[in-house]
Amino acid sequence: MIETQDLTRRYGDTVVVDGVSLRLPARSFVSIIGANGAGKSSLLSMVSRLLPASAGRAFVDGLDVAATPGDVLARRLGILRQENGIAARVTIRDLVAFGRYPHAKGRLTAADRAHVADALAFLDLEPLADRFLDEVSGGQRQRAHIAMVLAQDTDCILLDEPLNNLDMRHAAGMMGLLRRAVDERGRTIVAVLHDINFASCYSDRIVAMRDGKVVAVGPPEEIVTEAVLREVYGIEVEVVLVRGYRTVFFYR
Numbered sequence: 001m002i003e004t005q006d007l008t009r010r011y012g013d014t015v016v017v018d019g020v021s022l023r024l025p026a027r028s029f030v031s032i033i034g035a036n037g038a039g040k041s042s043l044l045s046m047v048s049r050l051l052p053a054s055a056g057r058a059f060v061d062g063l064d065v066a067a068t069p070g071d072v073l074a075r076r077l078g079i080l081r082q083e084n085g086i087a088a089r090v091t092i093r094d095l096v097a098f099g100r101y102p103h104a105k106g107r108l109t110a111a112d113r114a115h116v117a118d119a120l121a122f123l124d125l126e127p128l129a130d131r132f133l134d135e136v137s138g139g140q141r142q143r144a145h146i147a148m149v150l151a152q153d154t155d156c157i158l159l160d161e162p163l164n165n166l167d168m169r170h171a172a173g174m175m176g177l178l179r180r181a182v183d184e185r186g187r188t189i190v191a192v193l194h195d196i197n198f199a200s201c202y203s204d205r206i207v208a209m210r211d212g213k214v215v216a217v218g219p220p221e222e223i224v225t226e227a228v229l230r231e232v233y234g235i236e237v238e239v240v241l242v243r244g245y246r247t248v249f250f251y252r
């Protein structure tokens with residue numbers, strides 16, 4: 001389970017995450033939506049300890065992240081950042097193997113190698129495994145970074161815009177894979193998504209943010225509505241039920 005209590009981040013006088021209190025249950029798929037600059041990445045960064053909070057606290061499986069050693073936290077929580085600054089002269093296989101570091105501490109066991117092989121296979125990366133990151137496409141690089149996070153094999157997985165650069169097939173495949181990780185392996189997944197229709201089809205609940213605050217939390221039936229989307233994004237859309245899923249349409 002992931003919990004935040006009044007979590008806040010300021011830069012100078014500007015508050016970018018403003019007293020966010022959330023309880024995200026274990027074994028669920030939670031999407032975070034909101035406009036550019038709403039504070040989504042800052043929130044995930046604080047939960048994963050990449051960014052210190054200005055105030056408030058975050059807990060992962062009851063552990064206060066500010067007081068938990070990095071290696072202990074890294075065995076429970078993995079994060080895909082929105083931007084990945086990993087050096088280009090690393091092969092995809094080595095990048096994915098980095099995901100095992102919190103477990104292996106540099107010396108991979110047979111079990112670690114099996115996790116790496118699994119993650120490469122899951123993400124269609126076997127044919128590319130020995131290529132360097134600067135020798136593959138943007139979407140292939142994105143899949144490699146997600147494979148690294150999955151190889152870490154943590155109960156909680158935070159993904160900041162996992163669908164970036166993915167084509168339609170790989171985006172749909174990714175959402176299906178994440179859904180199965182929740183349903184079959186009991187993971188807790190929190191993903192920042194800009195595609196509301198994917199959020200609508202695959203999430204157990206959606207957290208909608210605006211100006212650093214959570215303006216609504218609930219199942220897709222409550223969040224994917226014309227009124228909430230108007231409040232969150234300030235635009236008019238039409239929401240239609242398609243095969244039981246609330247689907248957003250825009251009109252020119």
Ligand SMILES: Nc1ncnc2c1ncn2[C@@H]1O[C@H](COP(=O)(O)OP(=O)(O)OP(=O)(O)O)[C@@H](O)[C@H]1O
Nearest residue numbers: 011016017034035036037038039040041042043082
């Ligand atoms: N280092 C920083 N110094 C000052 N302001 C910052 C810093 N990092 C982020 N911000 C500001 O904090 C706000 C929230 O940024 P954040 O990256 O959390 O937004 P986001 O919801 O993830 O947006 P996007 O959808 O564009 O990724 C933005 O207004 C941003 O300009």
Ligand SMILES: [Mg+2]
Nearest residue numbers: 040041042082
């Ligand atoms: Mg962001």
